[in-house]
Amino acid sequence: MSTTDLPDPVVHPRHSEVDRVRLAAALRSRVDGEVRFDAGSRAAYSTDGSNFRQVPIGVVVPRTPEAAAEAVAVAREFGAPLLSRGGGTSLAGQCTNTAVVLDFSKYCHRLESVDPDAATCVVQPGIVLDDLNRQLAPTGLRFGPEPATHRNCTIGGMIGNNSCGATAQRTGKVVDNIAALEVLCYDGTRFWCGPTDDDEYAAIERHGNRQAALYRQLRRLRDTYADAIRERFPDIPRRVSGYNLDSLLPEHGFDVAGLLVGSESTLVTVLRAELKLVPVVRHRSLVVLGYPSVDRAAGAVPDVLPHEPIALEGLDAKLIRDERIKHLNPDALGELPEGRAFLMAQFGGATPEEAGERARNLVAALPGTSSEVLEDPRHQAELWQVREAGLGATAHVPGKPDTFEGWEDSAVPPERLGDYLRRLSALYAEFGYESDTGPALYGHFGQGCVHTRIPFDLYTADGVATYRRFLERAARLVTEFGGSLSGEHGDGQTRGELLPVMFGTEVVRAFGQLKAIFDPDDRMNPGKVVAPYPLDANLRLGGDWSPAAPQDLYFRFPHDGGSFAEAANRCVGVGRCRQHTTEGGQVMCPSYQVTGEEEHSTRGRARLLFEMLDGHGDGPITDGWRSAEVAGALDLCLACKGCKTDCPANVDMATYKAEFLAHHYRHRPWRRPRSHWSMGWLPVLAQAIGRARLGPLVNAATHTPPLSRLATAAAGIERREIPLFAGQTLQQWTARRAPRGTGVRGEVLLWPDTFTNHLHPHLGRAAVELLEDAGWRVVVPDGPVCCGLTWISTGQLATAKKVLGRTVRRLAPHLRRGGLVLGLEPSCTAVFRADAAELFPEDEDVRRLRDQTVTLAELLTRHSPGYQPPARPGRAVAQVHCHQHAVLGWDADRELLERAGVEVERLDSGCCGLAGNFGFERGHLEVSEACAERVLLPALRESDPGTTVLADGFSCRTQIHQLAGRQARHLAELLAGQAPDRPRRPGAPARAAVLGAAGLALAGAARLARRR
Structure with missing residues (x-):
């Protein structure tokens, strides 16, 4: 059939200026949702997980799919380009464009219906995969495809990308799991689509509407190019590149929904999806096989596939090395068999015995291959984390050059994978990318898909030119093997330009005509897949990237070469910070968990800091350290430090926030919030109160209603209960007490942090007595000493460095x-173990302080051989302080508690929400309480009143006391056998005395005023 019956292909992106002011006003007046054209929002959405950066026109967060449809209508009236975005983790540039971004993830996340009999459900596009599967759990069904980003990827994003994941070995790609889609064209045409038999096609034709015209053109397109599609589309499990024109073939049922899956927001907007569901695998086993090299592991894939694993993953020793360097998954890495590369074959069964038997059958069929069989679910999950951590583990590895996407998911026939990896490694070597520290290779080996991050030089013009040449050569290589440029992450901008190499000019022309059928004016995510921008355009870095390079830094950023720009560029966009739960003990981004806002995720804040440095000269943030947008995004950062550990790239937003605040208020201290002064200088205030023994009087004042309101107003803090000062500090107690105990284990210096010393000294007394009984001699320094924590957290770094x-x-x-x-206080201990060395990286005494600072549990386990704690049988739940999670670790605490006979459960509660000064600062109360209400408070309500609540952090204990009415105990209290210390409010006489004194003072002031 002649192609003249079809529209001409879209051949280049069409640019036109859009009246942003009028467009924003129209969107605000007509769309039920949040419309954001501010600089901060545009900066936060300026890039995804790829090498590319394009600042959006604006962002719309619709509350319903219908609101999204109205946003499309408004954009059409203004001729504005559109981009639908899910989790924003795409690795080929699909989720960044100069367009109106529709973010479905905050509100459009409903599971609308489930049909267990048909094994289908209908969802809105913003629902996160793990959230969906949690809601489906009672039915025994789940959505099958599961990318490594399952904690934060949305179904809409998975549809746009045709996602796969390890489970695709069993369930296939997303395209294999879609029953129907509700879609909206840019011109306003809206319809449900799916497989279409002849009768359904005839019924659509009879309507004579725009949908009928679309379907007629799609049939013409199919019939014109059917032979070319069959010839040029590789018959492999992981062909994700290109549009799914094969879904239109008769043998695939003219499946229009299948065609649109993987179209990366370039053809339609997906409003709803009907998903096919699969039964949950009840029990699993895991076989890990060891091989001398990664190509040998890949070569063994055909031997494993006949045993029908539900997942078959591969990884090499370089990935293991990177994870060890970054201290990721240490327990799981110890369970690997002998080898330099590994296959991980997972089996399922209705019973544990069935799953285990399948695993053992595989091992028996491969004699001479080193192996480990894991049947315990916890150990399997730990080892699976080794594989899922791949992207983050291979980014920003200490001592290695930065790595980037570009050729991170090519795919070939599984039986040819070993040969392909040998040729690919030779190509790395030819371009200077291969070395002993070169790219790790891992991926979905059972389906021939390889993941890797490559040390491209994207900082110089020569490096970018080499990057282009490598991608061109790699495209020819994978095509030679009958493979696909992309086996999982799509084409976007990285591979769009290379599609002719794989498909040929005839099929690429068909892609262009398909684009013209749905989007003739090229308004849907222009420049991606079809008529793409060059693969070396719009780079986030690039040879012309020249960010501001602040030299007068307080933190020295030793892990980033002393560069704040490198630190801000650390985020790789994987989006782990957008996790909606705290399962697995993740702490990172409590404010995002509460607000659902991109700007309140670690990734969003990192993007704003990157844009603040304005390395391209066209950024939305133009006032550097003075930026109100950056200050606003950082305001709800709790400085919990969770990202320092939980983020695969080890972004440390608490440190970045402190550095930013120090410069933001530099030379203009009058602009600082009053809370920075009242809470940042708390150690000085506490010392003055302690020396004068004014604790009872101050307590009476702060707990007498009229005066407490005045105190909180003057301090610029929220109206919440102010903690009580002790009548006697820890230092005063130890000064009057001669050291006791044998001291056979030596001498330890107990650090009198401000919170323990002045507010909860009973904890210090308990620790002293416990340690003396354990054979330690305990000394406590006298005089005013401080780690500087409160000045660090409020960004008063010049003072913090002097104090420290x-x-x-x-x-x-x-x-x-x-x-x-x-x-004893985790936040102060973490200053010694982390912040101090980053403020003074070359100071030998600071290094000694870092290496010789211990927690109570570490002292009594690692430094007290043979020590047996007092028996304290009973049950406890532990709220682990964020800084302990991020910096110190809790393994020693668990070990010590188990030795003491305590049955302890660590709550997956994340941050308590108080986070030092955060929960007291004005404007933060709602977020602070919401953080606690997510997991911590419900868990405490459900726990038995007799269960001990453990919380080493002063903030955690305060939050639990104020919001749950429970008295949490420090580890020292529990082991020493002390009952919980119940805060005693000042009695009536003390309050009356304070009121009387205040009344006399006010009367005197009034008389003085009258005389004047």
Whole structure:
């Protein structure tokens, strides 16, 4: 059939200026949702997980799919390009464009209906995969495809990308799991689509409407190019590149929904999806097979496939090395068999015995291959994390050059994978990318899909030119093997330009005509897949990237070469910070978990900081450190440090926030919030109160209603209960008490942090007595000492460095003798273990302080051989402080509690929400309480009143006391056998005395005023 019956292909992106002011006003007046054209929002959405950057026109967050349809209508009236976005983790540039971005993830996340008998459900596009499967759990069904980003990827994004994941070995790609889609064309045509038999096609034809015209053109397109499609589309499990024109073939039922899956927002907007569901695998087993090299592991894939694993993954020793360097999954790495590369074959069964038998059958069929069989679900999950951590583990590895996407998901026939990996490694070597520290290779080997991140030089013009040449050569290589440019992540901009190499000019012309059928004016995600921007255009870095390079930094950023720009560029966009639960103990981004806002995720804040440095000269943020947009995004950062550990790229937003605040208010201290002064200088205030023994009087004032309101207003903090000062500080108690105990284990210096010393000294007393009984001699420094934490968290870094410097000099003699420093408050202990070395990376005494600071549990386990704690049988739930999770670790605590006979459950509660000064700062109360209400408070309500609540952090104990009415205990209290210390409010006489004094003062002031 002649192609003249079809529209001409879209051949290049069409640019036109859009009246942003009028467009934003129209969207706000007509769309039920949030419309954001501010600089901060545009900066946060300027890139995804790829190498590319394009600042959007604006962002719309619709509350319903119908609101999204109205947003499309408004955009059409203004001729504005559109981009639908899910989790924003795409690795080929699909989710960044100069367009109106529709973010479905905040509100459009409903599971609308489930039909267990038909094994289908209808969902809105913003629902997160793990959330969907949790809701489906009672039915025994789930959505099958599961990418490594399953915690935060949305179904809409998965549809746009034709996602796969490890489970595709069993369930196939997304295109294989879609029953129907409700879609909206840019011109307003809206319809449900799916497989279409002749009768259904005839019924659509009879309507004579725009949908009928579309279907007629699609049939013409299919009939014109059917032979070319069959010839040029590789018959492999992981062909994700190109549009799914094969779905239109008669043998695939003229499946229009299948055609649109993987179209990357370039053809339609998906409003709803009907998904096919599969039964949940009840029991699993895992076989890990070891091989001498990754190509040998890949070569063994055909031997494993006949055993029908439900997942078959591969990884090499370089990935293991990177994870060890970054201290990821240490327990699981110890369970690997002997080898330099590994296959992970997962089996399922209705019973544990059935799953285990399948695993053992595989091992028996491969004699001589080193192997481990894991049947315990916890150990399987730990080892699976090794594979899922691949992208983050291979980004920003200390001592190695940065790595980037570009050729991270090519796919070939599984039986040819070993040969392909040998040729690919030779290509790496030819271009200078291969070395002992070169790219790790891993991926879905059972389906011939390879993941890798390559140390491209995207900082210089020569490096970018080499990057282009490599991709061109790699495209020819994978095509030679009958493979696909993309086996999972799509084409976007990275591979759009290379599609003719794989498909030939005739099929690529068909792609262009398909684009013209649905989007003749090229308004849907222009420049991606069809008529693409060049693969080396719109780079986030590039040879012309020249960011501001601040030299007067307080933190020295030793892990980023001393560069704040490199630190801000650390985020790789994987979106782990957008996780909606705290399962697995993740702490990162409590404010995102509450608000659902991109700007309140670690990734969003990192994007704003990157744009603040304005390396391209066209960024939305133009006022550097003075940026109100960046300050606003960081305002709800709890500085929990969860991202320091939970983020695969180890972004440390708490440190970045402190550095930003220090410069934001530099030379203009009057602009600082009052809470920065009242809470940042708390150690000085506490010292003054302690020296004068004014605790009872201050407590009476702060707990007398009229005066407490005045106090909180003057301090610029929320109206919440102010913690009580102790009548006697820990230092005062120890000064009057001669050291006791044998001291056979040596001497340890107990650090009198502000919170323990002045507010909860009973914890310090418990620790002293416990340690003396354990054979330690305990010393406590006298005089005013401080780690500087409160100044760090409020960004008063010049003062923090002075305070911390004095402390290090004070502790130097003890440290140089090899003495240990014991911290009881996790946040202060973390300053010694992390922040201090980042403020003073070249100071030997600071290094000693980092290495010789221990927690109570570490002291009594690792430094007290043979120690047996007092028996404390009973049950406890533990709220682990964020900084302990991120910096110190909790393994020693668990071990010590188990030795003491405590049955302890660590709550997957994340941050308590108080987070030092955060929950007291004005404007933060609602978020603070919402963070606690997600997991912590419900868990405490459900726990037995007799269950001990463990919380080493002062903030955690305060939040639990104020919001749950429970008295949490420190580990030292529990082990020492002390009952919980119940805060005693000032009695009536003290409050009356304070009121009387205040009344006299006010009367005196009034008389003085009258005389004047």
